[in-house]
Amino acid sequence: MYFTLLFSTFVTVFLAELGDKTQLATVAISGTSNRPLAVFLGSSSALVLASLIGAVAGGSLSAVIPADWLQLVASTGFLVIGGRLLMPMLQAGLGSSQTED
Incomplete structure (x- = not known):
């Protein structure tokens, strides 16, 4: 495994997501719900899926461009x-x- 790439990707995405509208939406939803675990699982699943789509699209595009x-x-x-x-x-x-x- 490429730990340098893993670490730099983690840091970049983590810093980019701080204060992002996604995080603010998660805070708002969590504030109106008494089930923070469900909010966490839903928001983290959405982020993982969006990241997967981006990684697959980037990998596919890099084969052509x-x-x-x-x-x-x-x-x-x-x-x-x-x-x-x-x-x-x-x-x-x-x-x-x-x-x-």
Whole structure:
């Protein structure tokens, strides 16, 4: 087993999921239920299934598209999403810093 890959994947996904909407939804569902074990089993099963689909899709795509291209597309997608999320904040900050004459 590739423990370095296992560890780096665990750390990356764990940090990405902290404060994620999935975690917030799990907290909300758990807060309205008196069965936290059922909520845990349901949410963890959903995460495992979603991760399995991602891993299978990534493995299938890498057989057709070179891994470097997949990483480039994924990183570009994240940059675009990040830019779109930052744009309203930057526009609001620029608009409030302008002074009237």
